[in-house]
Amino acid sequence: MAERRIIYMDHAATTFTRPDVVSAMLPYFTEHFGNPSSVYSIARVTKEAIERSRIQVATALGAEQDEIYFTGGGTESDNWAIKGVALANRKRGNHIITSKIEHHAVLHSCQFLEKEGFEVTYLPVDRNGMVSPEDLEKAITDRTILVTIMYANNEIGTIEPIAELGAIARKHNVYFHTDAVQAIGSVPIDVKAQNIDLLSLSAHKFYGPKGIGALYIKKGVRIENLLHGGGQEKRRRAGTENIPGIVGLGRAIELATADIPGHSARVAAMRDRLVTGILEKIPYARINGHPEKRLPGNINISFEFIEGESILIWLDDVGICASTGSACTSGSLEPSHVLLATGLPVEISHGSLRLTLGDANKPGDVDVILDVLPKVVSKLREMSPLHQKTEKDRRCDV
Amino acid sequence: MYSDKVMDHFKNPRNVGEIEDADGIGEVGNPSCGDIMKITLKIKNNIVVDAKFKTFGCGAAIASSSMATELVRGKTLEEAWEVSNKAVAEALEGLPPIKMHCSVLAEGGIHKAINDYRRRHSLPEWEEKNLHIHDHDNDVECQH
Numbered sequence: 001m002a003e004r005r006i007i008y009m010d011h012a013a014t015t016f017t018r019p020d021v022v023s024a025m026l027p028y029f030t031e032h033f034g035n036p037s038s039v040y041s042i043a044r045v046t047k048e049a050i051e052r053s054r055i056q057v058a059t060a061l062g063a064e065q066d067e068i069y070f071t072g073g074g075t076e077s078d079n080w081a082i083k084g085v086a087l088a089n090r091k092r093g094n095h096i097i098t099s100k101i102e103h104h105a106v107l108h109s110c111q112f113l114e115k116e117g118f119e120v121t122y123l124p125v126d127r128n129g130m131v132s133p134e135d136l137e138k139a140i141t142d143r144t145i146l147v148t149i150m151y152a153n154n155e156i157g158t159i160e161p162i163a164e165l166g167a168i169a170r171k172h173n174v175y176f177h178t179d180a181v182q183a184i185g186s187v188p189i190d191v192k193a194q195n196i197d198l199l200s201l202s203a204h205k206f207y208g209p210k211g212i213g214a215l216y217i218k219k220g221v222r223i224e225n226l227l228h229g230g231g232q233e234k235r236r237r238a239g240t241e242n243i244p245g246i247v248g249l250g251r252a253i254e255l256a257t258a259d260i261p262g263h264s265a266r267v268a269a270m271r272d273r274l275v276t277g278i279l280e281k282i283p284y285a286r287i288n289g290h291p292e293k294r295l296p297g298n299i300n301i302s303f304e305f306i307e308g309e310s311i312l313i314w315l316d317d318v319g320i321c322a323s324t325g326s327a328c329t330s331g332s333l334e335p336s337h338v339l340l341a342t343g344l345p346v347e348i349s350h351g352s353l354r355l356t357l358g359d360a361n362k363p364g365d366v367d368v369i370l371d372v373l374p375k376v377v378s379k380l381r382e383m384s385p386l387h388q389k390t391e392k393d394r395r396c397d398v
Numbered sequence: 399m400y401s402d403k404v405m406d407h408f409k410n411p412r413n414v415g416e417i418e419d420a421d422g423i424g425e426v427g428n429p430s431c432g433d434i435m436k437i438t439l440k441i442k443n444n445i446v447v448d449a450k451f452k453t454f455g456c457g458a459a460i461a462s463s464s465m466a467t468e469l470v471r472g473k474t475l476e477e478a479w480e481v482s483n484k485a486v487a488e489a490l491e492g493l494p495p496i497k498m499h500c501s502v503l504a505e506g507g508i509h510k511a512i513n514d515y516r517r518r519h520s521l522p523e524w525e526e527k528n529l530h531i532h533d534h535d536n537d538v539e540c541q542h
Binding site for chain 2: 305306307308309310313314317335345346347350382383384385386387
């Protein structure tokens with residue numbers, strides 16, 4: 001069988017690990033394997049590697065070296081930030097504010113805390129997926145201890161007004177956490193200028209390895225530990241350090257933030273040509289998310305009268321990897337909570353497709369999608385009872 | 399995730415379309431739940447001589463509709479009524495557990511179309527076993 005080229009358009013799910021990053025990691029599996037907590041001198045090498053990586057992460061975020069803590073990934077960072085701040089500050093209050101479009105790592109952490117007696121406000125978003133600073137201001141009470149709003153949305157790519165939201169939280173003396181898992185490498189981040197107290201990130205979203213992330217905790221933030229055990233990470237995060245992962249994270253974030261404007265422009269150029277082409281060739285299609293304030297690689301598009309999974313299977317058949325917010329693929333029958341929060345009707349939410357571009361793509365990939373996708377959509381519409389009705393309705397209207 | 403048979407019926411669906419002068423029409427599902435099936439039957443001398451479908455839904459929904467129309471063609475109404483969701487799923491060499499409702503929907507579409515025919519001919523309607531699932535307004539799996 002002829003080898004077919006895979007077109008990977010699911011960078012928001014995960015990315016390949018850059019060969020450069022892998023090379024940086026390799027010596028820490030075989031040669032420099034010493035446990036950094038040990039006394040002997042070979043352990044010093046790993047200890048130094050961790051601190052180098054910590055500096056790399058701190059530099060990328062505009063943070064101090066000792067404000068970076070390594071974790072097992074974005075999910076752990078979110079859990080730690082939210083539960084840790086809630087538990088450490090419960091004497092001050094029991095109110096948390098988040099948004100309706102957060103990642104489940106945030107939403108489910110908040111729901112867990114609700115069962116423990118905390119109160120959570122889920123801020124709405126507008127049709128583009130934007131949280132309103134006015135809404136946040138209104139939602140803050142004297143019982144509020146934490147605001148957690150994602151930097152950029154994983155499904156629709158909308159970039160939230162983080163600096164503004166952070167300023168409001170700070171004005172009210174409330175901690176501000178942001179899940180920046182999708183944002184690293186796509187938008188410049190400066191935790192000091194943007195009034196961020198806690199920030200979650202995960203290496204495998206920016207060409208680093210899986211299973212390693214970090215939480216930025218601004219100096220002075222009161223937070224409980226999530227994991228208890230050994231004294232690693234200044235007694236804040238127990239567990240023997242994932243040295244190769246930490247080294248990979250450091251190198252990956254350095255590479256990802258070296259030229260954000262240039263990188264974003266390259267990806268956005270492919271993305272924009274793809275969007276324009278899809279809208280030209282396929283009727284009854286609409287772009288979800290913010291028209292401008294969105295991640296450079298993100299396309300989220302709804303095709304009326306058809307269902308998302310059936311689009312994915314056809315795309316997969318020709319080697320195109322994409323994703324959908326629609327229910328069927330995620331194992332539940334519910335459509336995307338993000339699309340529903342933007343006010344998209346349920347039936348249209350079912351027909352959504354997410355294409356996320358990045359470094360695995362070449363401009364030619366756009367042409368392949370533009371060739372394949374209209375055929376797939378039209379084939380599925382031909383067998384859709386909804387499409388036919390609309391055609392009839394239109395004829396009646398004339 | 400899907401069997402070869404499901405993929406075959408998804409990619410090369412049999413009996414797509416709508417019979418213009420159908421003798422029985424069954425539409426089940428709800429767009430807000432992500433699936434709608436419309437089954438049309440041509441019935442002569444108590445036999446299903448033609449069956450077609452139009453479906454809005456996932457891969458399993460399309461494959462289930464295709465298989466269900468294949469299974470009822472050439473059968474008497476009594477035999478066609480007995481084509482269960484299990485039979486559809488088995489003929490497809492299995493469906494993932496979360497997709498079983500697609501085969502239930504296909505069975506429901508066939509039943510609705512047969513009862514539509516019976517109603518038109520002033521025959522008593524047959525009782526549907528899984529009415530709560532056929533009727534997506536009360537579907538436990540989909541609350542929209």
